[in-house]
Structures are given as structure tokens and as C-alpha cells.
Amino acid sequence: MAEQVALKDPYTEKRIYGARTVFAALVVFALLFLLMIRYFSLQITEHETYRTQSDRNRVQLQPVPPKRGLIYDRNGVLLAENRASYRLTIIKERVEDLGETIELLQQLIDIDDDRIKKYRRLVKRSRPYAAVPLKLKLTPEEIAIISVNRYRLPGVDVDAQLARHYPQGELFAHVLGYVGRISETEQLEIDEVNYSGTNEIGKIGLEKYYEDVLHGKVGYQNVETNARGRVLRILERTNPEPGADLTLHLDAHVQKVAHQALGDERGAVVAIDPRTGGIIAMASTPSFDANLFVGGISTKDYSRLRDSIDLPLFNRALQGQYPPASTVKPLYGLAGLHYGVITPQSKVRDPGWYKLPNDERMYRDWTWQKKKSGHGAFVDLEQSIVESCDTYFYDLAYNMGIDRIHDFMQPFGFGRKTGVDNTNERSGLLPSKDWKRIYKRSAWFHGETLSVGIGQGYLLATPMQLASAMVTMANRGKHFSPRFLKRMGDEELPVPKLPTVKVEAEHWNAVSHAMEEVVHGRKGTANRINRDLKYRIAGKTGSAQIIGIGQDEIYDEKQVAKRKKDHGLFVAYAPADNPKIVVAIIVENGAHGSWVSPIARKVFDAYLLDQGELANESSSGLIAETTLEGAGL
Amino acid sequence: MSQDFVRQMPDRSSDLARPMGFWQRVHIDPLMLILLLMLTAFGLAVLYSAAGQSAGTMMRQGRFLIIAYIGMLVVAQLDVERIKRLAPLAYLVGIALLIAVPLVGVGAKGAQRWLSLGGFRFQPSEVMKLVVPMAVAWYFAGRALPPRVEHIIASLIMIAVPTLLIARQPDLGTSILIAASGLFALFLAGIGWRFIFGAAGLLVISAYPMWQLVLHDYQKTRILTLLNPESDKLGAGWNIIQSKTAIGSGGWDGKGWLNGTQSQLDFLPESHTDFIIAVLAEEWGLQGVIALLLIYLAIIIRGLWIGMNAQHSFGRLLAGSITLTFFVYVFVNMGMVSGLLPVVGVPLPLVSQGGTSLVTLLAGFGLLMAISTEKRMMEQ
Known part of the structure; x- marks a missing residue:
């Protein structure tokens, strides 16, 4: 057949090429047809199955974190409470230019470089489309500034959470300790289901010693979300069991x-x-303000405490x-x-x-x-x-x-x-x-x-x-x-x-x-x-x-x-x-x-x-x- | 002009006789251009939805499209003869760059694929998608066809070197595309069927050692995931389950543009890059998929047609190889997203977000246009 031809022969070449092209075209047709069958079977034959599955996706089971138990002294003076705390989050994938957005935010409100470094680290670890916090404990003024500039800041959001607060400041820091972000080692030790909605855990002091009773039990809710991922309505809810309130002998x-x-x-x-x-x-x-540790302490504050010759953390x-x-x-x-x-x-x-x-x-x-x-x-x-x-x-x-x-x-x-x-x-x-x-x-x-x-x-x-x-x-x-x-x-x-x-x-x-x-x-x-x-x-x-x-x-x-x-x-x-x-x-x-x-x-x-x-x-x-x-x- | 003269030199005379048309003068294949414009316009609409209605992503993709179309038109002006002469040099430079990548390149996500030149980052492997078929076409253009055994072996080496270099980066998707582009040239050159079947047999036999020695763990995971996505619902299987759900829930009509819950609620990963077909299928339904497949089919047929009508074997082989590689993009991408094939990093051509791949793909079509509008020389 063609293999024996040794001299360059344009007509034969063209003929062979033509035959091969036709063959290739047939294969292309066949494979495209195969794709067609595949998409047909997914979209028509199995449509119902996948539509149900898609609806199941849209309706989400969300963990509802329990309210952490409060701590009182013997006379009912509040020593540790939960306050609404607003944080600034960014969904990286919704932002056009992350660097530019952060720069703009820095012009609007005060964010130190340290926080931004921490944010960039967090972003690397987080799954796509996660709202990663950039700044915690926003003041009402800062929330107002962000709201006014919302149109310039796609992907930037403010969300509210309950955060631990110690109204007595440094007075009880060595007794109560403090809560902080769950670390990777702690992640391995805790009950992942019970902590699925919780960000913070007792790190030291009574907050750590009584972590189990203070934390409570996680609840669940089935929510329907709209195309923006926002919760439209709650379909079903199992309330969380709040952590036990502690009353201390302390005066x-x-x-x-x-x-x-x-x-x-x-x-x-x-x-x-x-x-x-x-x-x-x-x-x-000397003591320290335990509130600094809630939601993560800044490196500056931490090194100041750690390096002090008076050992306030001791x-x-x-x-x-x-x-x-x-x-x-x-x-x-x-x-x-x-x-x-x-x-x-x-x-x-x-x-x-x-x-x-x-x-x-x-x-x-x-x-x-x-x-x-x-x-x-x-x-x-x-x-x-x-x-x-x-x-x-x-x-x-x-x-x-x-x-x-x-x-x-x-x-x-x-x-x-x-x-x-x-x-x-x-x-x-x-x-x-x-x-x-x-x-x-x-x-x-x-x-x-x-x-x-x-x-x-x-x-x-x-x-x-x-x-x-x-x-x-x-x-x-x-x-x-x-x-x-x-x-x-x-x-x-x-x-x-x-x-x-x-x-x-x-x-x-x-x-x-x-x-x-x-x-x-x-x-x-x-x-x-x-x-x-x-x-x-x-x-x-x-x-x-x-x-x-x-x-x-x-x-x-x-x-x-x-x-x-x-x-x-x-x-x-x-x-x-x-x-x-x-x-x-x-x-x-x-x-x-x-x-x-x-x-x-x-x-x-x-x-x-x-x-x-x-x-x-x-x-x-x-x-x-x-x-x-x-x-x- | 006398009739005799015309009869003596039929081809040239017909060329000279018929004044060159507008499209031929500007080196544009109008049918192909219209098809490409339709495809990229459709792609932009899908991308806008897939990227969460981000105007920024649209603008960036739009900018890349303009650059890529300009690049295509520039490439189309090149003389095919010159392209052919430059092919071996381009090949050698490309190999050198590929060797440089692991030494001085930049990495991302555990793979090192990028070279940085004065702040401009590019992937040498992308360029090789065009250079390898050019080199193979050049090699066979100078030789009698169908190729002899030693020529086949030489061309296989030419294909294997860049393929292996890229597979080691590691970038399985691109290396498959490059191997395919070279092998298509070889196939169109008329390699004997016994070689083809022999190679297929060898591939089957070598599958097990390949699995053990060559593939990375993550690549094995992808293949195992394909066989049983339910085994790892939240990990490696997540992508496939979510993309199948997106496609299947689209049905015949689709959920409507911008209304796909899978894609808009971020269940679908990589929705604006490799998995964009799932967004299209969810929001436009099977109708949209068929429309897209028809555009692709038309482009492929037109590409093969250009190849058939090319003047020389270099143009023929190059045009055919580029067109068939384009088809491989379509098939592998749509196959992997729908769970027919393992997940390898192959974008949906001219639709997925990504500047580099747009530029290379349209540059390839620029070559096709250069070949299709080449001046008709006298046939021997």
C-alpha cells in the first residue's frame, strides 16, 4: 500500500492526507456523539435525580453554635460575657484585585499590616469562596464607613458574631484565662461536630478548665438560601444547648x-x-487585659506581654x-x-x-x-x-x-x-x-x-x-x-x-x-x-x-x-x-x-x-x- | 492573454487571472472568524455568570480576547514558507525554555510551570502546543510520505521530549495535548495502521507500570475518583459530584442565565475555569450544550477543510493537527466535567477564563488562516 512509496509524490500525499482527514473527521463525529449521549443522559434521563440533589445543595444544614456559659462571682457580678462583635470579612474570589481592595480598606479604616499578613495566611488555608475575616471588633464608626463605601467594595462584608468579653479587664485575667481561636493541635482533640459552628475555645484558666461545660452543645438548622447564598428562611431548627453559667466562690x-x-x-x-x-x-x-486575646492577639501586643521583664502572663x-x-x-x-x-x-x-x-x-x-x-x-x-x-x-x-x-x-x-x-x-x-x-x-x-x-x-x-x-x-x-x-x-x-x-x-x-x-x-x-x-x-x-x-x-x-x-x-x-x-x-x-x-x-x-x-x-x-x-x- | 498560455500554466494563470479577493488580501478566513466570534461571545456571557457576575473578570477576559484576536491576525499575515523555515528553531528554543522552567521557573500549587521574563509571566508549555505540530509538520514536509520507520522514530522522539518535560512539571493536561498535537501530525502524514495498532497495544500493556512509576499520587486520585466519585464525597470526588449535579439539574431548558444555583451558590468549584461547561449546562440546559457543540463542530470541520485544501504538506499537516488538537481540548474538557474522563487540567477552549490559553488557541487559528489564504502557487 502507501507505505512503499519512497519518492515525494504530492498527489499521493494529498490523497493519503484526504483519507486520513476523513477518518479523523469520522472519529471526531463519533466522539462528539458520545459527548452528546453523555450530556443527554445527565440532563434528560437523570434530570430528576440531579435536580433533587441540586435542591438539597440549595437547602443547607448549618451548625448553630451554642452560647458560651457566662461566669459570675459569688454575688452575681458578671466576670465573662458574650457580646455582639462585628468583623470585616472578604471573599477573595468575589474581589477583583485583592491588593487594591485591602489598600482601599486601609485608607478607610485603621487596619495594621500585621492583621493583613495574618489574613493572607488565613486565605491560603481557607477553601474557595470562604469569607475570611480581615479585621475583628469593628467600632460602630468603622461599620458605618464600610456601609457607605459598600458599592466600591464587592466581596467585602461585615458580619456579627458573639464574642467573649471580660468586663473587668485585667482584674480576673489570671483566674478566668481567656478564649482564643482554635489552633490546629486543638482541632485534633475537640469533637469536630460539636465545634462545627464554634471559632473560639478556652485557652487557659477557668475558660479552659471548664471548657466542656461552658461550651454547650451545637444545634442545627436547615436553611434555604437564595442565589447570593444569603439565608432566606429557616426551614427547620434544632436549638443548641447553651453552655452552663458558672458562679464562682470568687468575690x-x-x-x-x-x-x-x-x-x-x-x-x-x-x-x-x-x-x-x-x-x-x-x-x-502585673496582669493583662484578657480581651486582647479574644479573636487573636496582635503580634505587637503579644510580644509586649511576652517580653516584659515583669512577666504579666505568668x-x-x-x-x-x-x-x-x-x-x-x-x-x-x-x-x-x-x-x-x-x-x-x-x-x-x-x-x-x-x-x-x-x-x-x-x-x-x-x-x-x-x-x-x-x-x-x-x-x-x-x-x-x-x-x-x-x-x-x-x-x-x-x-x-x-x-x-x-x-x-x-x-x-x-x-x-x-x-x-x-x-x-x-x-x-x-x-x-x-x-x-x-x-x-x-x-x-x-x-x-x-x-x-x-x-x-x-x-x-x-x-x-x-x-x-x-x-x-x-x-x-x-x-x-x-x-x-x-x-x-x-x-x-x-x-x-x-x-x-x-x-x-x-x-x-x-x-x-x-x-x-x-x-x-x-x-x-x-x-x-x-x-x-x-x-x-x-x-x-x-x-x-x-x-x-x-x-x-x-x-x-x-x-x-x-x-x-x-x-x-x-x-x-x-x-x-x-x-x-x-x-x-x-x-x-x-x-x-x-x-x-x-x-x-x-x-x-x-x-x-x-x-x-x-x-x-x-x-x-x-x-x-x-x-x-x-x-x- | 492567449488560451494556449493559460492551458500551459493552468494554476498560476487562474490565480493571476482571478484578482485576489478581499479576505485573501487581508489573510482572513471569514467563515472561521465568524465562528470564533460567536464562540467567544457565547463564552463571555457564560463566564460573566460563572465568575459571580463580576464585571472585572469580564473586562480582564475581554482585554485578553482583544490581544488574542490581534495576535491571531498578526500570525495570519505570516508567510507559510517562513513559518516552516522557522519551525525547527522555534522547537529548539522551546525545548531550552522547558528545560529552564524547573531551574529558574516559578511555581504554583505544587507544580512549576511558569517562566518570568521582566515581570511578564508565561508558560513555555503553552507555546509548545503550537511549536510541536509545527516541528513535526516541518520534519515530514521535507520527506517522502507516507513516512518510513526511521522517520517515524525520529518524529516520535521530537514529540516525546517536550511531552515528558511538561509531564514532569507536572502538568498532565498540557502534556497530553502536546503529545496529541504531534501524534495527529504523524497520523495525518500517513503512518501505517500497523504502527497505530501496535502502539495502542503497547499502551495497554504498559498501563500498569505507568500507573506505578510515572503518575503522581494526585493524578492517581483523580483517576480513582472518576471510577468512584462517591468514595470521597467531600474531597477529590466533590468536584465531579457537583459538576454532574450542575449539568444534570440544568435539564433541557436550563435554569436560566445567572440563575444556576450550583454555580451561583459556589457549590461548583473552578466554575469559571476548567468547569465552566457545567455552568453553561446548568443555566442554558442541553440546548446550550448542543449549540456549543455545533459551533465547535463547525470550527473543526472548517479547520479540516482548510487542511485538505492547503498547498503543501507542511500546511496540511499543521492545519490538521491544530484542528484535531482543538477537538481534543473540547472532548477532554467536556468529558472530564461530565465524569467520562479523569480530571486533568484542560480548559474549555475559548470559553474558560485564562489569558495564556486564549492567546495560544487564537494564534493557532491565525496559523490556519495563514495556511488557508496562502497564495496559490503553481502545482508541480
Whole structure:
């Protein structure tokens, strides 16, 4: 056939080409016919099926996000609510020139470049035709500007959503935490169906701890949409179950007083009602405005918070682990009495220092820098607690040994989490010989027992732990896991009880009497707060040394830079005979507990007098009078 | 002029005798131009609806159309002889550019297809859609036809090199179109049937190793999705389910222009690019599809007709190959959107949004017009 032709032969070529073209044309006809059949079968034969399917598309099943539960304090003060928040969204596919549109929007309203970068990142991850938010929390003016310029901005829209709002600003940031956009890791952990309409999730604090109850259950609605995708009418609806409202033991007034009393200092206040284990106040300063985090914090704000030398994001009440210093002395005294190492009458010689047998090192009393003679020739337990004598407790600790200290302190909650209903709690550290062998791979030294004996050395505790131990002290052994949550919806929740610490009543009496003398005694280290006091306070000061002082150096507070000063601590409960509130306070570089104790007085006054906790015991006129005085402190 | 002279040189004399018509002087094939204008006008209307009634998209496409039509008219003025002489050079430059793409090119969506020249981005693979059939046509134009075995092998290599380079970018749709354009030239040149059947047999045998070694995972997914779109309703199967729903729900009459719920409510993905036929089918119904197919058919018949009447084998092969490749666009696109074929990135020619493909396609029709209006030389 044609294949054999070797010479160029235009006529044959043309003939072959013609034949091939005709063949190709036939194939084209056949295939186009095939397409015709295909479209015919889809559009005519199966038309009904696809029309139904198309209608099903048009009618959409939409998730309806549940309303997040509100959070109140014990008196019904609103701490976390949901507010309508307007956001600016762009559907990229409906915009002619994205860059131009964003530029125009920037001219109209204030949008920082950071947000735009974030938007561009979001756009890359989102499916086509999704409304991606460019700016959140629009002001009414901004909404008006956008509406007026709508005609110039195709694809740009403003939509309303409920967003979390914390009306008390930074006052409760460390307690409540905040909600934020669901991250990719969180996406994997949550129930995708239940969160299908939800954008934000509790990130930290109570918002995270009680996320499950606060969130609620998603609802659904069948909606008919028009050609623009707008909802025309709701055909069918299953309402979402709103999250439970939470009522806390927290008292907004006391919290505010505590927060303000800390002022510009770095520190923490924890106040607990020993009768219930409910937390009355938990302040940590400096704090931050939790509203910044809702809907995503700007990089600028975040780096400002993160890089601040004062660590505002650090929750000192739960995460701060400090040497409890002299605040643990009442417990040691109790331990000494309990183990029979001392009696209330036994005395120790106090020259202002202590030496271990066969060791030349001098362990000095804290009074050494002022007078080199100690607290008196011989001191007993009460005087040692009232004046915070170190020598007495060096001797007591040495005689008890570290393991007996460990065993006695553990039931009070040292060295383990208190189990408070909040996030990021840390466990502190209660050392023992075993602990040191395992974690430090070395033997225990007697000198280390002496350090622990004055609440220093390896011993670390969070303010929450100190407050919790003080609850046990105030309750004479009755003990709780401290709780923020008082009521979930209408359901009153009990505070989980811990095993009672068993110590002889006379031992409790001896130690609590000494603690009262700390505040009310002539030589008490916190006696500055006892003026015009309408109730009695039992407490103990502490001063945690944070820099090492050489053997012969004299420690001078004035010369030490502010950040190297001792941490000041104070733990107390009141009224002493019928405790209704305990506090644990730490002020970083606050020098000495006696300067910290006025904060406790303010908190007690706020709770006992302002809140009427003493009302049944005093006349109303008295309360008003004391309130005025309390404010003057 | 005496009758004898005329009888001696029939072709030339007839040419000289008949003054060149207006259309031939301006190198335009009027019938083809009318068909193309009808098609692009229809396409613009569909696109306006598909792009959510965006005037901006229309304007952009309109601008590209004007550029593309001007390009077509410019190409139509070229002398076919010159095109033929330039073909091998164009081929070599094209290959060089394709090699440059993975080295200095720009990527998008996991594939690297673009070259950036002074702020102007273009796809060398697009240009190759015209250059490859030109080169193959040039190769056979100088040789006796039907081609001999060694010539077939040489031309297959000419086709395979750009095809593989483009498939590796990866751009399966374009590489199929380019391979097709070259193979059509080979087919029209008169390659023996035994080669054709042999190749078909080889293809069947090599299907399994191809699947294992050559195809990317996403390409395999597309093919598996075609076989069973319900297996992945929200993922890879989404496109096909939605486009079939759009087409099927259109029925005979269609839902009316701008009233397609599938397309207007954004259920249909890529509605203004590769899946635009679904918008047409939904809003214009089967009537619209038939009208479109008739325009396409007319264009193809006219293209084949031009090829049949071309003066030399170069023009014939080039015209036929361009026309048949155009058909492949139509068939693959309409087939994939209706679920007959796997989804490969092939636009609906002259209707889908996209500047580059408009320019290349109309440049191809420019070549057809150059061939159809070539001065009648004396037949040997």
C-alpha cells in the first residue's frame, strides 16, 4: 500500500492526507456523539435525580453554635460575657484585585499590616469562596464607613458574631484565662461536630478548665438560601444547648482590693474561705487585659506581654514557686510538738547564730545585721514564732531530721498540686532524703536540713499551696482541694475534701496562739496591722532570701538593687477564733513580710467588714466606721 | 492573454487571472472568524455568570480576547514558507525554555510551570502546543510520505521530549495535548495502521507500570475518583459530584442565565475555569450544550477543510493537527466535567477564563488562516 512509496509524490500525499482527514473527521463525529449521549443522559434521563440533589445543595444544614456559659462571682457580678462583635470579612474570589481592595480598606479604616499578613495566611488555608475575616471588633464608626463605601467594595462584608468579653479587664485575667481561636493541635482533640459552628475555645484558666461545660452543645438548622447564598428562611431548627453559667466562690470586691493592694508590685494574693475551701480571691500582678486575646492577639501586643521583664502572663499564684521562708515556722512548731521533739516550754539558747555539732559554719539569725545578740538568751516556741527566731528552728529542724519534716508537711499539701480547678498549677517542692538521692543523685547534708528549717533551701511552694496549708491550719486539720467553682447552672457543687490532718488539740492551740501574737503581740513581726482591728488575726510573716550572703557580709537592704531584694511573704487567717478567710501573699522583692501584711489587713477588711461577714457579730454602724479606717490604711 | 498560455500554466494563470479577493488580501478566513466570534461571545456571557457576575473578570477576559484576536491576525499575515523555515528553531528554543522552567521557573500549587521574563509571566508549555505540530509538520514536509520507520522514530522522539518535560512539571493536561498535537501530525502524514495498532497495544500493556512509576499520587486520585466519585464525597470526588449535579439539574431548558444555583451558590468549584461547561449546562440546559457543540463542530470541520485544501504538506499537516488538537481540548474538557474522563487540567477552549490559553488557541487559528489564504502557487 502507501507505505512503499519512497519518492515525494504530492498527489499521493494529498490523497493519503484526504483519507486520513476523513477518518479523523469520522472519529471526531463519533466522539462528539458520545459527548452528546453523555450530556443527554445527565440532563434528560437523570434530570430528576440531579435536580433533587441540586435542591438539597440549595437547602443547607448549618451548625448553630451554642452560647458560651457566662461566669459570675459569688454575688452575681458578671466576670465573662458574650457580646455582639462585628468583623470585616472578604471573599477573595468575589474581589477583583485583592491588593487594591485591602489598600482601599486601609485608607478607610485603621487596619495594621500585621492583621493583613495574618489574613493572607488565613486565605491560603481557607477553601474557595470562604469569607475570611480581615479585621475583628469593628467600632460602630468603622461599620458605618464600610456601609457607605459598600458599592466600591464587592466581596467585602461585615458580619456579627458573639464574642467573649471580660468586663473587668485585667482584674480576673489570671483566674478566668481567656478564649482564643482554635489552633490546629486543638482541632485534633475537640469533637469536630460539636465545634462545627464554634471559632473560639478556652485557652487557659477557668475558660479552659471548664471548657466542656461552658461550651454547650451545637444545634442545627436547615436553611434555604437564595442565589447570593444569603439565608432566606429557616426551614427547620434544632436549638443548641447553651453552655452552663458558672458562679464562682470568687468575690469581685475582695479581688479588686487585693489587686489594688498589690499595686505596681510583682506578687500574688490568694484568699480562701476555710469553711468551704472556696477561693475568695486570687490576684497575680502585673496582669493583662484578657480581651486582647479574644479573636487573636496582635503580634505587637503579644510580644509586649511576652517580653516584659515583669512577666504579666505568668500566673504567680499558681505557677510561681517561691521559698515559703518563715511562713512555715508555725507548721514546724506543730511538727515538733507532734513528734515530741519539743514542748511549748522547752527553750533553746539564741546567741544570734546556730552551729551544727563538729561544723564551724555559722547559721545566722535574720536579726544578725541589726544586733549581734539574737532574740534573748533563751527562746521558747511562742517567742520564736512571734519574733521569727531562726536559731530556734535551726535547732528544731536538726532534731527532727528532714524526713520527719517531709512526712509532716506532706498532708498539708506541700510538694504536690492542691488540685485547684484551674490550669497550669505547679506542685512546688518538698524535699526528702529519697528525693535528693533520686533527683540530685547525692546524699542529704545536715546543713540542708537547716535551710529547709527556715523555709529556704530546696523547699518551694506556690501561693496557692501556702493558702491551702493555712486553710488546714485555720481548720485544725480539716482540708480541701481549693475550688473556684461554686455553682454550675443551678447546681451547687461541693468542694472536694482531703483527709483530715490529725494533731493534738493542745498543739494546735499553742501554735495558733503564737500566730495571733505575731499580729497582736508587742513584739510581733506583723503588729503594725493591729491598730483599730475589730477582729483578731493569726498570721506569720516571711522573708525569702533570693541572693546568697557570704559568711561575714552584712546584708543591707538599701544597697541591694530592688530586684535582688528578699521576697516578702505573709500568711494569715481571720477572725482567729472563728476563721472565715485565710490569705497567702507574696510580694516579689518586697523585702519583708511585715511590709506585706497590710495587704492582708485590706483583704480581710474587704471580706469581713465590707461584705458583712462579721455583720451578725457587729452593729452596722461599726462596719461603716471600720470601712473608712480600712480605706485609710 | 492567449488560451494556449493559460492551458500551459493552468494554476498560476487562474490565480493571476482571478484578482485576489478581499479576505485573501487581508489573510482572513471569514467563515472561521465568524465562528470564533460567536464562540467567544457565547463564552463571555457564560463566564460573566460563572465568575459571580463580576464585571472585572469580564473586562480582564475581554482585554485578553482583544490581544488574542490581534495576535491571531498578526500570525495570519505570516508567510507559510517562513513559518516552516522557522519551525525547527522555534522547537529548539522551546525545548531550552522547558528545560529552564524547573531551574529558574516559578511555581504554583505544587507544580512549576511558569517562566518570568521582566515581570511578564508565561508558560513555555503553552507555546509548545503550537511549536510541536509545527516541528513535526516541518520534519515530514521535507520527506517522502507516507513516512518510513526511521522517520517515524525520529518524529516520535521530537514529540516525546517536550511531552515528558511538561509531564514532569507536572502538568498532565498540557502534556497530553502536546503529545496529541504531534501524534495527529504523524497520523495525518500517513503512518501505517500497523504502527497505530501496535502502539495502542503497547499502551495497554504498559498501563500498569505507568500507573506505578510515572503518575503522581494526585493524578492517581483523580483517576480513582472518576471510577468512584462517591468514595470521597467531600474531597477529590466533590468536584465531579457537583459538576454532574450542575449539568444534570440544568435539564433541557436550563435554569436560566445567572440563575444556576450550583454555580451561583459556589457549590461548583473552578466554575469559571476548567468547569465552566457545567455552568453553561446548568443555566442554558442541553440546548446550550448542543449549540456549543455545533459551533465547535463547525470550527473543526472548517479547520479540516482548510487542511485538505492547503498547498503543501507542511500546511496540511499543521492545519490538521491544530484542528484535531482543538477537538481534543473540547472532548477532554467536556468529558472530564461530565465524569467520562479523569480530571486533568484542560480548559474549555475559548470559553474558560485564562489569558495564556486564549492567546495560544487564537494564534493557532491565525496559523490556519495563514495556511488557508496562502497564495496559490503553481502545482508541480
